[in-house]
Amino acid sequence: MRGDGAHALRRFSFNQATSQHWPLPEVVAGCVAGGVPGIGLWREPVAAYGLARAAKLVRDAGLEVTSLCRGGFFTADGWREENLRAIEEAATLGTSVLVLVSGGLPAGSRDVDGARHRVADAIAELAPHAAAAGVTLAIEPLHPMFCADRCVVSTLGQALDIAERFDPGVVGVVVDAYHVWWDDTVYAQIARAGARIAAFQVCDWVTPLPEGVLLGRALPGDGCIELRRLREAVDAAGYSGPVEVEVFSAEVWDRPGREVLAASVAGYLRHVA
Structure with a gap:
């Protein structure tokens, strides 16, 4: 383009x-054909393809790897070694952004404050x-409905309370x-974040949510979020980096990859850019 x-x-x-079921080489080829300059990667499909092969694939295609997801889950056994591997993988892929999803409450625990302290301690150990490695640990707050099992960091303010302890x-x-x-x-917290905004991701919120709420996302413009307002806010805070379209939806995943990419581009241009 x-x-x-x-x-x-x-x-x-x-x-x-x-596009969960689109093989990595086809995703890369589709991005190149569509004039898309950046791609966000996930560790599991990268590992399945081979880390070195994936790094060469995107590099030879001229794509920027805008983020790698994910590290974190600090209540899991072996979290330290797993996150050190994730940092190395991000560096190998040429991205400076490793997305961290903190993990939920430890098994049998109700101590959410203690769990958040544990996240801060873990990040201090990894920093x-x-x-x-030249990698930024990017703390991602998740909606409060995921607090118990996936992420005790539920708001941007909570994420910043941890991030502000570090460079x-x-x-x-x-x-x-x-x-x-x-x-x-959120808009006050975005302004507070300023240079600490390491990544900006967009999708939309639809109702009713499916039974698996994790898959309740939609392509930009198909839901109720003021996406352009959020984009303008991160821009005003000084962020000028990539805008990733990241959608978890069984309905979207059932569609052909090239169709999903085209719809993502269209939604981005109409509702975000």
Whole structure:
């Protein structure tokens, strides 16, 4: 894509989770064919394809890897070694952003405050390794409905309370529209975040939510989130980086990958850019 179209997509990134069943080489080829400059990757499909092969694939295609998801889950056994591997993988893939999903409450625990302290302690342990690798640990708050089992960091403010203990180049935050749009403090927190915004992800919120609420996302423009307002807010805070479309939806995943990519681009141009 050339000219005005290429300029309009200069910040667009397609997160491979949006087309869950599209093989990585086909995702990469589709992005190149569509003039898409960036791709967000996930550790599991990268590992299945082979880390070195994946790094070469995206590098040879001229794509920017805008993020790698995910590290975190600090209540899991072996969390430290797993996160050190994730940092190394991010560096190998050439991305400076490793998304962290903190994990929920430890088994049998009701101590959410203690769990959040544990997240901060874990990040403090990982931060020197991330700094040495040139990788930013990007704390992603998840909607409160995921607090018990997936992420005790539920608001952007909570993520910033942890991130602000560290250098902005080492620990930042993710602004994911799906998880923060409902928060009446989100615009003040985005302004507070400033240079700590390491990634910005968009999708939409639809109702009724499916039984598996994790899959309750939609393509930009198909739901109720003020996506452009959020994008303008992160821009005003000083963020000028990629805008990833990241959707978890069984309905979207059932569609052909190229169709999903085209719809993602269209939704981005109409409702986000």
